[in-house]
Amino acid sequence: MVACGSPGSDRASGEGLESPLPRSEVYRVERVADDIYATVVQDGISPSRFAASLIVIRDDHVVVVDSRHDDESAQELIDTIAALTALPVGYVVNTHWHGDHVQGNARFREVFPEVRFVAGATVAEDLMSLGRQRLDEEVARVDARAEAAGGWLAAGAGPDGTALTAEEIEALPGQIAAARAYADERRSLELVPPTIVVENRFELVEGDPTIEIIRVGPAHTRGDVVVYLPDHGVLALGDLIEDGFPWFGDGFPRGWADAMDRIVDIPGTVLLGAHGPVLRDREALETQRRFTRRIAETAAAAVTAGVGLEQAMSGGEFEEFQTRYTIRMTDATEAERTERFAAFVREVLTRAVAEAAGDLEETR
Numbered sequence: 001m002v003a004c005g006s007p008g009s010d011r012a013s014g015e016g017l018e019s020p021l022p023r024s025e026v027y028r029v030e031r032v033a034d035d036i037y038a039t040v041v042q043d044g045i046s047p048s049r050f051a052a053s054l055i056v057i058r059d060d061h062v063v064v065v066d067s068r069h070d071d072e073s074a075q076e077l078i079d080t081i082a083a084l085t086a087l088p089v090g091y092v093v094n095t096h097w098h099g100d101h102v103q104g105n106a107r108f109r110e111v112f113p114e115v116r117f118v119a120g121a122t123v124a125e126d127l128m129s130l131g132r133q134r135l136d137e138e139v140a141r142v143d144a145r146a147e148a149a150g151g152w153l154a155a156g157a158g159p160d161g162t163a164l165t166a167e168e169i170e171a172l173p174g175q176i177a178a179a180r181a182y183a184d185e186r187r188s189l190e191l192v193p194p195t196i197v198v199e200n201r202f203e204l205v206e207g208d209p210t211i212e213i214i215r216v217g218p219a220h221t222r223g224d225v226v227v228y229l230p231d232h233g234v235l236a237l238g239d240l241i242e243d244g245f246p247w248f249g250d251g252f253p254r255g256w257a258d259a260m261d262r263i264v265d266i267p268g269t270v271l272l273g274a275h276g277p278v279l280r281d282r283e284a285l286e287t288q289r290r291f292t293r294r295i296a297e298t299a300a301a302a303v304t305a306g307v308g309l310e311q312a313m314s315g316g317e318f319e320e321f322q323t324r325y326t327i328r329m330t331d332a333t334e335a336e337r338t339e340r341f342a343a344f345v346r347e348v349l350t351r352a353v354a355e356a357a358g359d360l361e362e363t364r
């Protein structure tokens with residue numbers, strides 16, 4: 001089977017994304033409280049692919065938490081806001097630097113020239129270095145795939161030397177064109193860094209409701225913030241909780257455990273993780289807290305004892321978390337869930353051991 005391949009992976013952050021769906025068919029709007037709305041993915045679409053946003057309508061402006069992954073998806077969010085209120089967007093808060101939370105900033109600035117971007121300290125730096133690098137790498141990968149597919153078409157044979165079928169010959173030009181268009185669109189994406197930097201806590205007090213932006217990283221990334229609306233008990237958590245496996249690739253497991261300890265002290269009752277539905281209980285919060293702490297403690301003990309990953313894993317007792325983190329593997333067998341969960345624990349523990357051994361890059 002020959003295919004040019006989907007231009008992006010299944011995650012908008014860092015790895016990019018190509019969806020054949022119009023953006024209006026990806027997201028739905030959920031009313032969270034008076035003048036507070038969330039955009040989350042529609043039923044049947046994996047929430048790991050698209051980040052949720054929070055919309056808060058205040059006295060004379062709107063605050064948005066997370067700006068989505070590109071111009072088009074940001075425009076759809078702007079259109080959604082315009083259908084709710086005529087007020088302009090005054091602030092965009094980026095919970096962290098990953099592309100699916102920040103790459104819509106440019107469109108917001110274009111439509112609302114006065115808008116101010118707020119994020120944790122280090123987000124601007126990470127966005128303009130790591131964020132830029134990941135975009136460039138993604139574009140290069142897509143370019144290479146399109147180039148290779150052009151070669152197969154010219155040769156009439158796929159990468160394994162077998163002749164292309166009539167269907168493949170018919171399908172490849174369209175796939176190549178889609179890949180090139182996607183790469184061009186990603187190339188032209190402008191990264192707009194936040195200008196209001198949150199070292200510890202930043203409060204939007206003028207206007208109603210009050211909005212607290214609390215720096216909790218290093219956790220999922222080193223600069224994470226959460227957004228808390230004390231009048232309504234609403235807490236937007238970025239990628240600190242997910243409906244499924246949380247992603248530790250840029251994470252700091254011990255820092256994440258410390259962050260969860262702080263977050264559980266915030267008395268929010270309506271929780272929005274960026275990759276999942278609006279939650280009206282705190283179970284996911286408590287589970288994530290216990291999981292990250294157990295990972296951090298297991299890693300620290302392994303480093304102290306000088307034991308390897310296998311021994312650390314077997315002594316870690318993570319089974320109780322499997323149901324929660326494999327929640328989206330609805331079609332999988334129990335054996336597949338167990339295998340996938342074990343791989344996840346191995347990845348996270350590997351990073352936690354590096355952190356415990358002092359081998360991760362410096363955290364602030």
Ligand SMILES: [Zn+2]
Pocket residue numbers: 013096098220239
């Ligand atoms: Zn993220």
